Amino acid sequence: MGHDHSKASGAGLPWRLRESGTDNSRSNTSRVVVVNTGQPEQLESEFLTKLKEIPIFYPLSRGNVTSAGMKSSINVPRNKLSSLPMLRAAQKVQYHLRINAELISLKQSALNSAMKDVDSMLSKLRPYPVIKFKQFARLNGDLSQIENLYMQVVSISSLLKEVVSLADRVNALLPERNRLPPLSTLIRTEEGTVDLNGPEEQTVIDISANDDAA
CATH class of the missing domain: 1.20.5 (Single alpha-helices involved in coiled-coils or other helix-helix interfaces)
Structure with missing residues (x-):
């Protein structure tokens, strides 16, 4: 049927055109000459070779392999992973x-x-600093008392010096036979008495007896 249709379609063409078409196709095929087929062109580079050497990665989950859009092989080697x-x-x-x-x-x-x-x-x-603080506070109070006593002793010493000077003046006014030896400053301690001016004898004269004799 198709052959008849081709014949029918070509029946309307002039016989010269039909013959010229067949002649051209024959002339073109007769002009092609194959000299040498040669070797296929090598386009692979070193980078592509290294990429081919990389082993294929198979997912661990088989569900990912069988999902839509995944074209990797499901032939996963079971002996690669051991528990x-x-x-x-x-x-x-x-x-x-x-x-x-x-x-x-x-x-x-x-x-x-x-x-x-x-x-x-x-x-x-912890209580040691508190105890020491109390001890130092007590010692500080004792030192302040000692300082006050020292100031009192200094004032008393100055007064005694004035008394001694006045006594010497009074003693100088007396007749020579009635004069007393000069006074000395004594310091009494627990061990004994210390005389700052040296050991001197002091006599006590009864003034009332002298007045009666006069």
């Missing part, structure tokens, strides 16, 4: 962590005992 080495590695990590936890617990217990000792020592030393 035994992973279990051994996890056991080693667990053992290492257990040893570290034991060491840390020992150090924490030692640190806690040391902190308790320090706390007990601090509790014992």
Whole structure:
């Protein structure tokens, strides 16, 4: 039927055109000459070679492979992943962590005992500064009292010096036979009496007897 249709479609053309078309196709094919087929062109570079050397990655989940849009092969090798080495590695990590936890617990217990000792020592030393402060305050009060006594002694000493000078003047006014030896400043201590002017004898004269004799 198709052959008849082609004939029918070509029946309306002039015979010269039909013959000229067949002649042109024959002349064109007769002009093509194959000299040498040659080798296929090598377009692969070093970078492409390295990319081809990279192994194909297969997802771990088969559901991702069978999902829509994924064209990777589902022929995943089951012997590539083994649970035994992973279990051994996890056991080693667990053992290492257990040893570290034991060491840390020992150090924490030692640190806690040391902190308790320090706390007990601090509790014992806490009242010590208060006691010393009270002692120093009491000593400061004693020193202030001693300073006041010293000032009083200095004033008394100056008064005694004035009295001694006046006594010497009065003694100089008396007749020579009635004169008294010069006064001396004495310091009485627990061990005895100390004379600052040296040992001198002092006599006491009854003035009333002298007046009666006169």
